[in-house]
Amino acid sequence: MSEKIKAPKEPLFSKKNKRLVTEPLDDNNPVTLQVLGICSALAITVSIEQALIMTGAVFFVLGLGNVIISLLRNAIPSRIRIIVQLVVVAALVIIVNEVLKAYMPGPAEKLSVFVGLIITNCIIMGRFEAFAMANKPWPSFLDAVGNTLGYGMVLVIVSVIREIFGSGKFFGFPILGNNIVDPEANLELTGLYSIGYMNNNFIILAPFALFAVALVIWVQRARNKSLIEEH
Amino acid sequence: MKSLEKFMRKLEPTHESKWAKFHPVWDSLYTFAFTPGETTKKGSHIRDGIDLKRTMFMVIVALIPCLLFGIYNTGHWHYFAEGTAGGFMDHFGDKLIYGLLKVLPIVIVSYGVGLGVEFIFCIRNKHAIQEGFLVTGMLIPLIVPADIPLWMVAVATVFAVVLGKEVFGGTGMNIVNIALTARAFLFFGYPTMMSGDKVWMSGIGDMAKENIPEGVTGATQLGELASFTGAPEDFAHASISAFESAWPIWESFMGIIPGSIGETSVLAILIGAGLLLYTGIGSWKIMVSFVLGGLAVGALAQATAVNPYMELSALNHMVIGGFAFGAVFMITDPVSAAQTSTGKYIYGFLGGALSITIRVFNGAYPEGVMMAILFMNVMAPMIDHYVIQSNIKRRLKRLKTA
Numbered sequence: 349m350s351e352k353i354k355a356p357k358e359p360l361f362s363k364k365n366k367r368l369v370t371e372p373l374d375d376n377n378p379v380t381l382q383v384l385g386i387c388s389a390l391a392i393t394v395s396i397e398q399a400l401i402m403t404g405a406v407f408f409v410l411g412l413g414n415v416i417i418s419l420l421r422n423a424i425p426s427r428i429r430i431i432v433q434l435v436v437v438a439a440l441v442i443i444v445n446e447v448l449k450a451y452m453p454g455p456a457e458k459l460s461v462f463v464g465l466i467i468t469n470c471i472i473m474g475r476f477e478a479f480a481m482a483n484k485p486w487p488s489f490l491d492a493v494g495n496t497l498g499y500g501m502v503l504v505i506v507s508v509i510r511e512i513f514g515s516g517k518f519f520g521f522p523i524l525g526n527n528i529v530d531p532e533a534n535l536e537l538t539g540l541y542s543i544g545y546m547n548n549n550f551i552i553l554a555p556f557a558l559f560a561v562a563l564v565i566w567v568q569r570a571r572n573k574s575l576i577e578e579h
Numbered sequence: 580m581k582s583l584e585k586f587m588r589k590l591e592p593t594h595e596s597k598w599a600k601f602h603p604v605w606d607s608l609y610t611f612a613f614t615p616g617e618t619t620k621k622g623s624h625i626r627d628g629i630d631l632k633r634t635m636f637m638v639i640v641a642l643i644p645c646l647l648f649g650i651y652n653t654g655h656w657h658y659f660a661e662g663t664a665g666g667f668m669d670h671f672g673d674k675l676i677y678g679l680l681k682v683l684p685i686v687i688v689s690y691g692v693g694l695g696v697e698f699i700f701c702i703r704n705k706h707a708i709q710e711g712f713l714v715t716g717m718l719i720p721l722i723v724p725a726d727i728p729l730w731m732v733a734v735a736t737v738f739a740v741v742l743g744k745e746v747f748g749g750t751g752m753n754i755v756n757i758a759l760t761a762r763a764f765l766f767f768g769y770p771t772m773m774s775g776d777k778v779w780m781s782g783i784g785d786m787a788k789e790n791i792p793e794g795v796t797g798a799t800q801l802g803e804l805a806s807f808t809g810a811p812e813d814f815a816h817a818s819i820s821a822f823e824s825a826w827p828i829w830e831s832f833m834g835i836i837p838g839s840i841g842e843t844s845v846l847a848i849l850i851g852a853g854l855l856l857y858t859g860i861g862s863w864k865i866m867v868s869f870v871l872g873g874l875a876v877g878a879l880a881q882a883t884a885v886n887p888y889m890e891l892s893a894l895n896h897m898v899i900g901g902f903a904f905g906a907v908f909m910i911t912d913p914v915s916a917a918q919t920s921t922g923k924y925i926y927g928f929l930g931g932a933l934s935i936t937i938r939v940f941n942g943a944y945p946e947g948v949m950m951a952i953l954f955m956n957v958m959a960p961m962i963d964h965y966v967i968q969s970n971i972k973r974r975l976k977r978l979k980t981a
Contacts, residue, residue, distance in 0.1 A: 544728055550768035559742060566746065
């Protein structure tokens, strides 16, 4: 019997494939459960805009990278696989960086080195190693979608907390009133600031992101008891 | 007393009543007035006459001299900034009333908010309410400037109690000192309300510049000293000897200096220290080694002085800023301190040494006691670990040679 046994063809959005997208959102979140990608969660969550751009950049790198690695997976000698993966990440990150600099110079300036540092984002190498090296392109792509969404979700939650309480803004719009006094430009305190409220500088500092991520983990585990480890 | 007990017994929520959830609240109030009638059911436990409630109460008694002095001192420096203070004991009534009006609201907010958070968590987790917050609630007002807005006190208290204590399991489980956590939150969150020269004399922030008498800078001694680490033209005094004659060490010891509410008077702190040591609640090992650590670095800095700040005498370091308060009430917190006997010496010494190091060598932070103690809180388990390991090694060696 030399006839090849053909696996039954899987539908594009089978139950298994759907789980690839939904699982990283909660049960296997890359930031709050695997504690990957923490460095960027600390660095770029002072504003929602930055968090969204970062998520987009990571989606581009992880989505394309996962597909490329998955296509190449049978051709990569296992002894040099890390180098090959690095080359793929590096190439994609350079593309993202150049595109951001060309079309969004303002936000790119604020993100500064952190776009380049996507290359060290543990989620990306982690997914290459753990998933793309052993799966077909389509599931690999879905895996990238799920992980980016899980990562982006935490980033956005943290950045909403930090932007509102740290700089009194939501998406760059001052929702708590004006907090700059400038007699020449006819600016005075309005909204909450006129009754003595002040922005909290500590929330702008990177260490607060650790507290914010910890709060997210706390809420998540209180809601989803299956995540609590036994000791 | 009998009728009070009857009344409270009548109020006790039983398992069946709809108030059963609130039994911890009732229990905490009942045991405040009466010794609980229940005895331990299983096993044998050695019991001391002094339990947590009594311990905490003793610390509060020890803090009262600081509080009273702080209230009066707040009033004194308010009138000083206005230029009408006169001698320290002049206008006694005015100063006392001004201080009371400033300080009491802070104490009330600190207790109200902190106990509220504690009650919510205890009812949710079905714990008996412990008295951990009684001391913290008194410490927080004593380590903030009198002009701090009350809502900031409330926010910092919630932050410190929830993230410093409740997430780790409540009273007795905190890894860092809660009162200092609240202060660190305020210090980094609202630096304009916690440092600089606008907050240390109550009311000076709202005064027009031309109304402030000449020679009143509004800065604390530490603030003025920190200028010595900058460029020479920014120096607050011509030299350290000019600083020392402007602020006699005796007045610093008595506490007639601007600063956070309760930490200025070393005399009041020493009265509290005496009570803590007499009752055995505070660890003398930590207190003594903390002071020795500070003296050692102070003396070292003085011996190798390369800028005017380093010339300040080590003894003077002990009586300015929050060093004495930290040594007696903060670093001795039995939960977050090192537990082993040798560990306590190391812990205290490094804490004191680090405090003065941050003060002298880092111009950005005029006071280092808060950060030094928080840092040592985190290091305490490691110190204990190595002390225990070395003890095991030593005894193993003895076993082998014998």
